[in-house]
Amino acid sequence: MGYDFTAQDVGYLLSPDGALALAEVDRFELTSRTRLADIGRARTRFGDRAAMLVETVLLRRKAIGKLPGSGGWLFTDEALQQATPSVVARHRARRLAGRSVHDVTCSVGAELAALSETASVVLGSDLDAVRLRMAAHNVPAVAVARADALAPCSRGTVVVADPARRAGGRRTFDPAQLQPPLPDLVSVYRSRDLVVKCAPGLDFDALAWDGEVEVTSLSGGVREACLWSRDLAEPGVTRRASVLAADGTGWTVTDAEPDDIPERAPGQWIVDPDGAVVRAGLVRQYAARHGLWQLDPQIAYLTGDTVPAGVRGFRVLERIKFSEKVLRQELARLDCGSVEILVRGVDIDPAVLRPRLKLKGTRAYSVIVTRIGRAGVAFVCAPPTV
Template sequence: MGYDFTLADVEYLASADGVDALGRVDTLELTTRTRLADISWARTRFGDRTAMLVETVLARRKAALKLDGARDWLLTDDAVQQATPAVVAAHRARRLAGRVVHDVTCSIGAELAALVGVADTVIGSDLDAVRLAMAAHNVPAAHLLRADALSPVTRGTTVVADPARRSGGRRTHDPAMLQPPLPDLLDVYRGRELAVKCAPGMDFDALDWDGEVEVVSLDGGVREACLYSRGLAEPGVRRRAAVLRGDGAGFEITDKHDDDIPDRPPGEWIIDPDGAVVRAGLVRHYAAAHGLWQLDPRIAYLTGDAVPDGVRGFRILEQLKYTEKALRQTLARLECGSVEILVRGVDADPAVLRPRLKLRGDRPLSVVLTRIGRTPVAFVCEPTR
């Protein structure tokens, strides 16, 4: 459990004395090796305020990799974990440019910060008075008020919501277990322009949703899905994958793209599509856009004779019917000393399999284990870097 901040704590941390104290605590290493000595030093100087100061400094350090300008923010560790990364929030904000936007679950203000300067007017509300006070410090240009997300307090605004995805301390994919519950949120704002952040593992086909579902990844990791009402969606688009990069590169693909791909034997390369493409159900659309095709129509691995720009590929050296013995013999013949194992459609655990391959060489290779039809297949590959 983290420190339980109060409104008085937020007031102190935002004061000149609090800023000075945070600066002094931030000079401490605060690692596992030094934690006890550092906290003892802080207690001799700041007494009962030590816990809030240490928590804030550690949360800021964690947030620095995720949120722009977080070195000066007031926040909690839990809020940092839940906050939308700045790159993802900026991506959503561009879709809402020029609108009057109301974030009804604003927390410490991560979405608000991205919207300010892009949206026409930015409003934030939350039931948590402490997080709302932190948001007021972090994003002073936003208009803030305390309100329940399920009790609308604005009209004519575009609503943004990020229901908490933890229930009983555990992450949940059940829409009814979110806070506030997703079905209730959709019902309350039915007919309004709405963008709702959701877990990417949710079963979107089971939702009563006639707008767009966008799945977003950042630097190779799937971060979220977002439901966009029809007025915020591109006409005719029901599914979108947004593949974002911290360096500004990336791409988007939607179900409006062609998904006609050939049925051919494996090409020279195997490509493992980005997780956002897979979760959005747009593997065939991505393949068609890049001249690729599937190894098997039920498996997400793609193949082709060239690798799309900026994508990691695996050049096929050998293809064999998969058995552990056959794979071990092939890797030994190729003098493999270390192996990366990718698996789809085959019951194999890379962590269990790797030591049983008894590698003795010095060549790094990759193995793609999958299924073509009913046959388990192993592709021994040389990866791009």
């Protein structure tokens, strides 16, 4: 759960004494090896304030990779967990360049920082007074106010919202259980341009969203979905996958692109599309763009005789009907000593299968287990290229 910060805690941390105390605690190693001793030193030195100081230092260190440049920020543990990585936030902010934007769930200000780089006017509001005071410190150039996201307090702005994804202490994928509830947000801002950040695990088809659903990945991991109201969406686009690298570069694919792909036997390579492409339901569009086709119409694995530039591809060496016995024999024949196992469309746990293969060789391979039609199949591949 993390430390429960109060307004008084934030006031102390922002005071000259608090700044000196944070600087001193930041010199502590605070690793698993030293943490108990370091916390003891902090308690001896700062008494009851030790917990907030240690927590702040640890959160700042944790934020370095996610929010570069936030070294002097204040966080709560939950706020940092939910904060949008800077690369993703800047990607979204570029689509709102030149607009007036109001983040109605601004929390500690991660989204505000990115929006302030592109938008003409940025406002922030939140119900949590502690996080709001942190946001005022973290992004001092942006005006913030305490307000309920479901009680509009600005006009003529694009509304950005990031509902909390926990209900009763547990993560939820039910739009009605978000805080504030997604149906309520949509109803309140029905006549406004609206952007809602949400979990990629939501059932987007069930939402019947009248606009664009964008699924974004960062460095190979799916990070979020973003709902764009109709007037903010590109004409003809209802689904978008955005694939970002750590440096902010990337590419997108949308459902406005062609999805005609051939039905052919497996090619020389197998490609596992980025998770954002799969979650957005744009496997066929991605395949058409790169001259690939599907192993099976119901399976997201793609195949072809070339691999898109910069994409991880698996060169097929052998194709066998899947059974543990046959796969074990084939890997033994190939002198396999280690194997990466990828599974899609079949009920197999790679962690359970791997030790049962009893590998004793010296070479590394990749195995893709899937199905074509109703038949289970395994592809033994060379280690992936990137």
